[in-house]
Amino acid sequence: MPEIEIDGQLVQAPEGATIMEVAEQLGVYIPHFCYHKKLSIAANCRMCLVQVEKAAKPVPACATPATNGMKVFTHSSLAVKAQQGVMEFLLINHPLDCPICDQGGECQLQDLAVGYGAGASHYQEEKRVVFHKDAGSLISMQEMSRCIHCTRCVRFGQEIAGVMEFGMANRTMHSEIVTFLGRSVDSELSGNMIDLCPVGALTSKPFRFAARSWELSRLPSISLHDSVGANLTVQARNHRVMRVLPRENEAVNECWISDRDRFSYEGLNSPERLTKPMIRVDGQLREVEWSVALDYAAHGLRDIVARHGADEIAALAAPWSTLEEMHLLQKVVRGLGSGNVDFRPRRYDYAPSGVPAGARWLGMRIAELNELDTALVVGSFVRKDIPLFAQRLRQAAKHNGTRVTLISLGNDDPLMAMHEHVVVAPSELPAALARVVKAAALQCRVPVPAGLEAIVPDIPSEAIATSLRVRGRSMIFLGRVAVQHPHAVQIHVLAQHLSDITGANLGFFGDSGNIVGGYLSGALPSARNARTMFTDPRRAYVMLGIEPELDCHNPQLTLAALRQADLRIVLSPFISEAMREYADVLLPVAPFTETSGTFVNAEGRVQSFKGVVRPLGEARPAWKVLRVLGNLLNLDGFDQESSEEVRDAVLPPETLIDGEFASGLDNGIKLPIDPAALVSAKGVFERVADVPIYFSDPLVRRAPALQKTRDAAPPTARMSARTLAEAGLVAGAPVRLRQESIAGSGEAVLTAALDDGVPDGCVRVSAAHPATAALGDMFGTIQVEPV
Amino acid sequence: MLTPESLARIDREIAKYPVGQQQSAVMAALAIAQEAHGWLSPELIEEVAVYLGMPPVAALEVATFYNMYDLKPVGRYKLTVCTNLPCMLSGGVDALEYLQKKLGIGLDETTPDGRITLKQGECMGACGDAPVVLVNNRRMCASMTPAEIDRLLAELD
Ligand code: SF4
Ligand code: FES
Ligand code: FES
Numbered sequence: 001m002p003e004i005e006i007d008g009q010l011v012q013a014p015e016g017a018t019i020m021e022v023a024e025q026l027g028v029y030i031p032h033f034c035y036h037k038k039l040s041i042a043a044n045c046r047m048c049l050v051q052v053e054k055a056a057k058p059v060p061a062c063a064t065p066a067t068n069g070m071k072v073f074t075h076s077s078l079a080v081k082a083q084q085g086v087m088e089f090l091l092i093n094h095p096l097d098c099p100i101c102d103q104g105g106e107c108q109l110q111d112l113a114v115g116y117g118a119g120a121s122h123y124q125e126e127k128r129v130v131f132h133k134d135a136g137s138l139i140s141m142q143e144m145s146r147c148i149h150c151t152r153c154v155r156f157g158q159e160i161a162g163v164m165e166f167g168m169a170n171r172t173m174h175s176e177i178v179t180f181l182g183r184s185v186d187s188e189l190s191g192n193m194i195d196l197c198p199v200g201a202l203t204s205k206p207f208r209f210a211a212r213s214w215e216l217s218r219l220p221s222i223s224l225h226d227s228v229g230a231n232l233t234v235q236a237r238n239h240r241v242m243r244v245l246p247r248e249n250e251a252v253n254e255c256w257i258s259d260r261d262r263f264s265y266e267g268l269n270s271p272e273r274l275t276k277p278m279i280r281v282d283g284q285l286r287e288v289e290w291s292v293a294l295d296y297a298a299h300g301l302r303d304i305v306a307r308h309g310a311d312e313i314a315a316l317a318a319p320w321s322t323l324e325e326m327h328l329l330q331k332v333v334r335g336l337g338s339g340n341v342d343f344r345p346r347r348y349d350y351a352p353s354g355v356p357a358g359a360r361w362l363g364m365r366i367a368e369l370n371e372l373d374t375a376l377v378v379g380s381f382v383r384k385d386i387p388l389f390a391q392r393l394r395q396a397a398k399h400n401g402t403r404v405t406l407i408s409l410g411n412d413d414p415l416m417a418m419h420e421h422v423v424v425a426p427s428e429l430p431a432a433l434a435r436v437v438k439a440a441a442l443q444c445r446v447p448v449p450a451g452l453e454a455i456v457p458d459i460p461s462e463a464i465a466t467s468l469r470v471r472g473r474s475m476i477f478l479g480r481v482a483v484q485h486p487h488a489v490q491i492h493v494l495a496q497h498l499s500d501i502t503g504a505n506l507g508f509f510g511d512s513g514n515i516v517g518g519y520l521s522g523a524l525p526s527a528r529n530a531r532t533m534f535t536d537p538r539r540a541y542v543m544l545g546i547e548p549e550l551d552c553h554n555p556q557l558t559l560a561a562l563r564q565a566d567l568r569i570v571l572s573p574f575i576s577e578a579m580r581e582y583a584d585v586l587l588p589v590a591p592f593t594e595t596s597g598t599f600v601n602a603e604g605r606v607q608s609f610k611g612v613v614r615p616l617g618e619a620r621p622a623w624k625v626l627r628v629l630g631n632l633l634n635l636d637g638f639d640q641e642s643s644e645e646v647r648d649a650v651l652p653p654e655t656l657i658d659g660e661f662a663s664g665l666d667n668g669i670k671l672p673i674d675p676a677a678l679v680s681a682k683g684v685f686e687r688v689a690d691v692p693i694y695f696s697d698p699l700v701r702r703a704p705a706l707q708k709t710r711d712a713a714p715p716t717a718r719m720s721a722r723t724l725a726e727a728g729l730v731a732g733a734p735v736r737l738r739q740e741s742i743a744g745s746g747e748a749v750l751t752a753a754l755d756d757g758v759p760d761g762c763v764r765v766s767a768a769h770p771a772t773a774a775l776g777d778m779f780g781t782i783q784v785e786p787v
Numbered sequence: 788m789l790t791p792e793s794l795a796r797i798d799r800e801i802a803k804y805p806v807g808q809q810q811s812a813v814m815a816a817l818a819i820a821q822e823a824h825g826w827l828s829p830e831l832i833e834e835v836a837v838y839l840g841m842p843p844v845a846a847l848e849v850a851t852f853y854n855m856y857d858l859k860p861v862g863r864y865k866l867t868v869c870t871n872l873p874c875m876l877s878g879g880v881d882a883l884e885y886l887q888k889k890l891g892i893g894l895d896e897t898t899p900d901g902r903i904t905l906k907q908g909e910c911m912g913a914c915g916d917a918p919v920v921l922v923n924n925r926r927m928c929a930s931m932t933p934a935e936i937d938r939l940l941a942e943l944d
Binding site for chain 2: 179
């Protein structure tokens with residue numbers, strides 16, 4: 001290890017480290033703009049010039065490797081002169097408009113100009129002007145004259161987001177950051193470029209001119225949108241959330257968050273927030289006091305139990321509810337004597353009773369994603385389902401040579417180097433995985449599992465099996481589609497066999513924010529699950545935090561069941577049109593920023609958070625509402641003083657691994673392979689439903705800026721050219737889609753669109769959108785006809 | 788828009804680089820596209836980018852960096868006059884002004900008959916022969932006194 005001296009301090013420098021990295025380790029600050037620890041070295045801003053003994057000129061610390069015996073001076077007169085000179089150059093064309101700049105108060109350029117600049121400039125001539133640009137609804141490019149051409153934004157696109165959307169056009173004093181032909185920036189990670197931009201060139205459009213950074217409180221929180229559990233800093237003023245930023249946690253989200261994590265806060269201030277309890281009186285929803293609404297709910301539930309039995313009650317929690325909320329909800333339900341409770345509304349196929357549904361998790365720590373040698377991802381629109389896992393796999397493929405394989409239902413570009421990418425129709429997904437299992441068994445010369453007799457491996461499955469077998473750390477991940485599939489259990493069984501044969505571990509990405517927390521909360525059904533509680537309609541439903549008409553696997557089925565029920569109690573931060581129609585009691589509960597609680601992420605990390613602002617209107621934390629409800633129902637065990645008390649009862653601190661990870665997570669399953677699951681559908685069109693990233697939960701659906709992005713475009717009926725021809729359709733024409741279920745037939749009229757990435761015979765129709773909510777199962781048969 | 792001939796030429800350029808490094812051929816590919824179409828429209832740049840499997844904005848960076856790529860239509864003859872310092876000291880700017888007066892057009896403009904476009908260029912490595920004028924990116928004309936310029940213009944039909 002080379003030994004170097006920085007400002008008189010001797011240090012051992014890691015092999016290959018730059019002066020900048022060594023100084024950072026040492027706690028010596030060297031001013032910089034273009035350098036960022038997660039990006040490649042560009043060395044174009046020259047702000048980091050330092051003096052090195054025996055070097056003829058100052059050298060850029062970010063690009064100069066530390067060599068043995070090197071003596072670095074960061075504050076010598078030569079270094080200071082260089083820094084001042086660079087600062088003067090950087091400011092030549094800068095508008096110096098800090099008073100009207102959104103970055104003011106949190107601007108690297110401002111800070112460094114104060115710390116390292118001279119008081120005045122020699123430059124008196126005219127400054128250049130760079131025209132503003134429009135990059136979509138998230139990033140504001142109104143003042144591009146402020147850009148200092150550090151290219152952080154360009155490198156972020158190339159290296160982290162996997163898609164280069166910004167580029168630096170022209171040369172010398174004509175350089176400017178552009179998108180190709182002024183197109184919008186569509187990456188699901190784009191907001192990070194706002195953080196990276198060291199000046200006020202790229203700023204947040206929704207936050208623009210809304211507040212000054214020093215007026216804002218900043219409190220830690222956790223994102224609910226996916227199972228990463230990204231760490232957030234939530235900034236608020238006057239009890240209104242104004243902005244959300246990433247909070248660095250190398251083991252979870254590094255320094256990034258997805259745009260969904262970042263901009264969904266706008267939904268917190270939606271006009272559709274429910275702020276007063278309501279009950280239905282003579283067919284009309286009326287605002288009432290909390291006590292009245294809770295009495296009504298308790299009375300209604302007791303009445304159902306008395307007249308029809310507790311089994312007539314069912315409760316469904318959103319998988320983005322907190323651990324505490326889910327725990328208390330199931331406690332109320334079980335206290336009443338019912339086992340009909342679940343938190344997995346998008347699932348179709350559940351492990352048969354008697355088979356323990358262990359708490360399904362990632363199977364490893366999130367940070368280990370970067371170190372894998374092989375990753376097989378089954379059934380995931382990975383970039384849009386869980387952007388930061390995709391980001392880690394992208395880095396792994398790039399820097400670690402990880403062989404990433406995707407077996408999915410569409411050829412959506414994951415923007416990473418792929419070992420194999422197999423695209424199949426939903427009904428073929430189990431068979432596609434079965435082929436890999438059989439190929440692996442044959443390659444390993446172990447007995448082929450019973451049930452795979454008819455399966456014939458093909459070339460891709462052989463290659464995937466080989467990649468899992470070769471030495472190194474391998475994982476098989478089941479994504480959102482795999483767990484929401486009509487044969488989810490069989491897919492799990494096949495993945496288990498593949499794991500047993502190849503030695504690769506099995507993991508679940510998790511289809512929602514607090515899915516692992518749900519398993520741990522005790523909210524697993526002991527009677528009807530999130531599907532059977534609707535196929536076998538109940539008389540009373542309690543809904544927590546979801547919009548069943550959009551968030552269930554089959555909204556049609558759910559709505560039919562809700563409509564026939566006698567009592568519908570809805571605990572929700574929002575009120576939707578559908579709720580106005582079916583709800584009997586509406587209880588305004590606090591979203592994650594207004595309550596304390598706990599999310600457990602995919603790796604089992606238990607992350608508790610506090611409320612950041614006080615609840616809006618009369619909204620109250622759901623755990624408190626459920627506690628009161630429990631008491632009103634005279635049930636035992638509802639005397640918790642705090643959400644922490646609830647959490648500690650569910651996850652006793654002494655059971656946590658390293659004090660922060662839940663124990664007892666288990667991905668194992670033991671069931672025979674069912675050959676019937678391996679038969680693909682013939683002669684029918686199949687629906688492929690993705691859950692578009694900005695429709696995935698009630699909060700993000702109400703975030704206006706996200707709703708203006710490309711990813712939030714209204715759903716179309718996407719088909720390959722062949723499918724279009726078969727259905728007698730042309731792209732652009734209206735198409736009538738119909739799905740049958742036991743609840744009847746549901747219809748939607750959409751525009752047919754050509755997408756050769758959709759498997760032949762399939763129609764890709766997104767779920768979770770009002771335009772498609774009248775349809776049925778996410779992956780079922782669908783009828784297609786011209787209008 | 789890329790003709791089969793252009794594509795064949797681009798393929799030959801791609802073949803010069805290791806497999807998977809086809810982006811390295813971007814400069815040659817853009818030049819080939821420009822030769823066939825006269826100038827590089829955004830659509831053409833995108834087509835080249837897609838063909839090479841690179842982001843369009845990356846190809847745009849290259850096309851806007853180098854002077855020899857024309858991002859607007861040019862006349863049949865493009866005259867690029869070097870005005871960098873050594874040339875400037877030896878009459879480069881005078882040559883440019885003479886041309887402007889003679890042709891009645893300004894910098895980056897084209898004569899109404901579509902014959903000649905006037906451009907200003909960076910050092911062409913021929914400072915010793917200043918002033919220099921480059922015709923259509925290919926033909927270098929040295930020591931361009933007014934008389935030489937007249938001769939050149941007469942020759943360009
Ligand atoms: S826009 Fe910001 S991040 Fe991008 S190059 Fe300019 S200063 Fe750097
Ligand atoms: S930080 Fe070193 S040159 Fe920019
Ligand atoms: S400066 Fe004109 S050719 Fe070198």
